[in-house]
Amino acid sequence: MRGRPARPTRVEALEASETQAALLRLIPAAVIVRRLDGTVLWWNEGAQDLYGWSAEAALGRRTHRLLNTGFEEGTIHTQQAELETEGNWEGRLRHLTATGRTVTVLSRQVVYRPVHGSEDDVEVLEVNTDITAVRAAEVSLALNEQRFRAQFTQSAVGQAVRGLDGSLIAVNNAFARIIGRHPEELVGRLVEPDLMHPSDVPLVHQQIAGLFSGDAGYYTHETRLRHAEGHWVDVEATVSLVRDAEDRPEHLIVVAVDISQRRLAEQARDHAAAALAERNIALEEANRLKLDIIGMLGHEISNPLAAILGHADELAADLHDDSPAAQAAAVIARQARRLDEIVGEALAMVSIDAGSFSANRRPVSLRAALGKAVESFSDRPVPILGPDATVLFNPGHLQQAVVNLLSNAAKYAGGAASIRVEPAGDRVYIRVEDHGPGVPGEFRSRLFDRLSRAERDAASVRGTGLGLYIVRSLARANHGDVRHEPHPTGGSVFIVECERA
Numbered sequence: 001m002r003g004r005p006a007r008p009t010r011v012e013a014l015e016a017s018e019t020q021a022a023l024l025r026l027i028p029a030a031v032i033v034r035r036l037d038g039t040v041l042w043w044n045e046g047a048q049d050l051y052g053w054s055a056e057a058a059l060g061r062r063t064h065r066l067l068n069t070g071f072e073e074g075t076i077h078t079q080q081a082e083l084e085t086e087g088n089w090e091g092r093l094r095h096l097t098a099t100g101r102t103v104t105v106l107s108r109q110v111v112y113r114p115v116h117g118s119e120d121d122v123e124v125l126e127v128n129t130d131i132t133a134v135r136a137a138e139v140s141l142a143l144n145e146q147r148f149r150a151q152f153t154q155s156a157v158g159q160a161v162r163g164l165d166g167s168l169i170a171v172n173n174a175f176a177r178i179i180g181r182h183p184e185e186l187v188g189r190l191v192e193p194d195l196m197h198p199s200d201v202p203l204v205h206q207q208i209a210g211l212f213s214g215d216a217g218y219y220t221h222e223t224r225l226r227h228a229e230g231h232w233v234d235v236e237a238t239v240s241l242v243r244d245a246e247d248r249p250e251h252l253i254v255v256a257v258d259i260s261q262r263r264l265a266e267q268a269r270d271h272a273a274a275a276l277a278e279r280n281i282a283l284e285e286a287n288r289l290k291l292d293i294i295g296m297l298g299h300e301i302s303n304p305l306a307a308i309l310g311h312a313d314e315l316a317a318d319l320h321d322d323s324p325a326a327q328a329a330a331v332i333a334r335q336a337r338r339l340d341e342i343v344g345e346a347l348a349m350v351s352i353d354a355g356s357f358s359a360n361r362r363p364v365s366l367r368a369a370l371g372k373a374v375e376s377f378s379d380r381p382v383p384i385l386g387p388d389a390t391v392l393f394n395p396g397h398l399q400q401a402v403v404n405l406l407s408n409a410a411k412y413a414g415g416a417a418s419i420r421v422e423p424a425g426d427r428v429y430i431r432v433e434d435h436g437p438g439v440p441g442e443f444r445s446r447l448f449d450r451l452s453r454a455e456r457d458a459a460s461v462r463g464t465g466l467g468l469y470i471v472r473s474l475a476r477a478n479h480g481d482v483r484h485e486p487h488p489t490g491g492s493v494f495i496v497e498c499e500r501a
Helices: 010-026 045-051 076-086 132-154 173-178 198-212 260-317 324-353 366-377 395-413 441-446 467-477
Strands: 030-035 040-043 088-096 102-112 123-130 158-163 168-171 218-226 232-243 249-258 362-365 390-393 418-424 427-433 481-486 492-500
Touching: 030 045, 045 102, 045 123, 076 088, 076 102, 102 132, 158 173, 173 249, 198 218, 198 232, 198 249, 232 260, 260 324, 362 366, 362 395, 366 395, 366 418, 366 427, 390 395, 395 427, 395 467, 395 492, 467 481, 467 492
Parallel strands: none
Antiparallel strands: 030 040, 030 123, 088 102, 102 123, 158 168, 158 249, 218 232, 232 249, 362 390, 390 492, 418 427, 427 492, 481 492
């Protein structure tokens, strides 16, 4: 019989042990030699760096207690049983460091018997590699994957993952509903030609080429997808490219929204806009015809009206003031002047609305112009207060504006109380004041609107509602404006703003 191999001498065993220890010290991982019950026999510098405990602090202590060991799979008992039966164990452990930080390690443990020990001496060589960062990345990746799947599945917006070959890899319920199908019917189908309208395909290929070449990170376009019932569905799709770790295109993410109702609303809007445009053209033509007729009638009425006024004045001059014939002639003249005023306002309105209203401005002396306006309107004198000033205004426009304000004061306030000139820098203000009942508060915002009259005066005062509208148009055509303010002692003040010459 062959004899048993000779046991190494103690010196040889010590030398071998020291050599092994020197090699273990060079390993960057944490290396621990312990008994089966966990008692630490040896602790390298890698263990000290990882756990923060020096070898002196760790020796003689049990690793499970010192490091507060936690198992991702199994327990300390299953680990112990596997070491005893298999002679090795591998798994992930959670350890608590001296600073209170939890680290995750990949632990590889092997049972061995020291060469210098007895047959009953059993030790465990434990090599722990720090994988905390790797584990955190795995957890984060898994969490992100869970979030993506939850968002993808539950999203109310249609989403699909499209392969580079054009096939659908994954489809959520919202996307499938857009085209009247179930997700499982769509997985594996080609987007074109199975689903996309043929005329949209060339543009889509161009845009995908832009994603591949890095011209853009995503694009948005409107396209049409075939519904399960055969009709086309308008969708707005945003497509982005996903690349792998080496920056190579991997697949496309498609987010789609059904815009069929929006398209119908847009079409209805366009039809309504077209109909409205046609209606506006018809209204403009009708308005133009109305203005032409009013203008024609105004000019045709002016000639006989001038004859009526002239003959009425001649007739009144030859009659006794108290005779019935003289009174009739006075009524004819008064009504003719009223008609002449209405014709003048109508013609002015036609010019304003037709856009043919313009002002040839020149320097005008205010006191002389105001005196002429007062004289032409009434025999009753109206005091003109304030200094003289020269303004840039069309003389005829200034005359008509002041006469309209005097007429307005005569109708509603018993006549103007005064006209005041107030120069202020490069502007001059003409203030026509009266002591009448004033303008009702609820009517002031519409005071200068066309054909606008206060309900309070509509039944008792004759008028067209054009006078103040014309005054404002005349003032603005001459680079000025007009406004109203209540008189401090009662009544109204109409202020015409002019540019100083």
